[in-house]
Amino acid sequence: MMTKLYGSLEAGGTKFICAVGDEQFNVVEKVQFPTTTPDETLTQTVVFFQRYADRLQGIGIGSFGPIDIDKNSPTYGYITTTPKPNWANVDLVGTIKKAVNVPFYFTTDVNSSAFGETFVRKNVTSLVYYTIGTGIGAGAIQHGEFVGGIGHTEAGHVLVALHPQDQAKGFHGTCPFHKNCLEGLSAGPSLQARSGIRGELIAQDADIWDIQAYYIAQAALQATLLYRPQVIVFGGGVMAQHHMLQRVRQQFAELLNGYVPVPDLNEYIVIPAVAENGSATLGNFALAKQVAQ
Incomplete structure (x- = not known):
């Protein structure tokens, strides 16, 4: 057989x-x-x-x-x-x-990635998965089912509050459809648009990473308030850098300001479990x- x-x-x-x-x-x-x-x-x-x-x-x-x-x-x-x-x-x-x-x-x-992550995480049935790379997308699962209605969600194109430095410089992102959207302001191309340097060549201690983390933390805040997931997973090349995960957790904590209870941030805002x-x-x-x- x-x-x-x-x-x-x-x-x-x-x-x-x-x-x-x-x-x-x-x-x-x-x-x-x-x-x-x-x-x-x-x-x-x-x-x-x-x-x-x-x-x-x-x-x-x-x-x-x-x-x-x-x-x-x-x-x-x-x-x-x-x-x-x-x-x-x-x-x-x-x-x-x-x-x-x-x-x-x-x-x-991103839905496929979200489903794969729930498969390997014991007792996790509600999860949001973001890919932060050349573009941004997200898949959300509630009680084992994909979130969506007449179509799939487009969480990469939600509007976010401008960082003060972007506001001061009049930078509104790289998205051809929307000003001030998550993808346009924090996907990989936004780094080069601001600095003139490819993201992988920017020093880890550069201030620009805090600007990017500010937007990604807003995504985590939105996911928390909209879906109340058990876990938020950030995949993609941008988040592969360990320093980014810590920056996002820190800025998320400041933005949430204790409004609703969430798990320990080291277990709540994480990178993929599948290698x-x-x-x-x-x-x-x-x-x-x-x-x-």
Whole structure:
């Protein structure tokens, strides 16, 4: 009897990560390749999953967005109004399903990561996961279910209060859609827009990190007041630096000002528990198994 396998596609704006895992969600094979044109990228994706088509029970897809997750919509499974060149209105799920006819679970990349994090955190059923990188997105889970209604949330584009230094300099962020939104003011490109230097080249003791932490702490405050989660997880390249986590905790404590009780901040505001940015892959395996049943 052949082992049942589950598929994961983490469809990112920079790279696609395809994986298959066994029934214990151990990775059997994982590959990644750059996100180029839809034709080239989806052809590589299809070729990977076709090799396992006889054993695949389902595929979980976590995609960059915005995406259409309404199963009653004519554009369900599409990447919709993304500013990424050539990728607007691309039928992601439909293209893969034509070649690999298995059940699919389609959600955002941050939802997949959030689901993966709840899977490895004992007794955690309410969690918010933020990716702080080139862009910002967040997935929220309440009692094991994704938060969302007619579509998925876009927590990276909530408005935040300007830091006094940004206010003084008239800096309103890099987002082409909104002034003063979380992504425009604290994603990776905002660092270079303020300083003229790529983020990884900025000294760890530079004041600019406190400005960025001020906005990320506001995200944690919003998540706390809106969802009252058990844990807030910050993933992505920006938060991989240990000094950022401490800055965010400190500024969060000042902003919250004891208004509602929260767990110890060292256990409440944390980085991913799944190693090597594997939260989305694990989450997709679990979602693929769920939809296959």
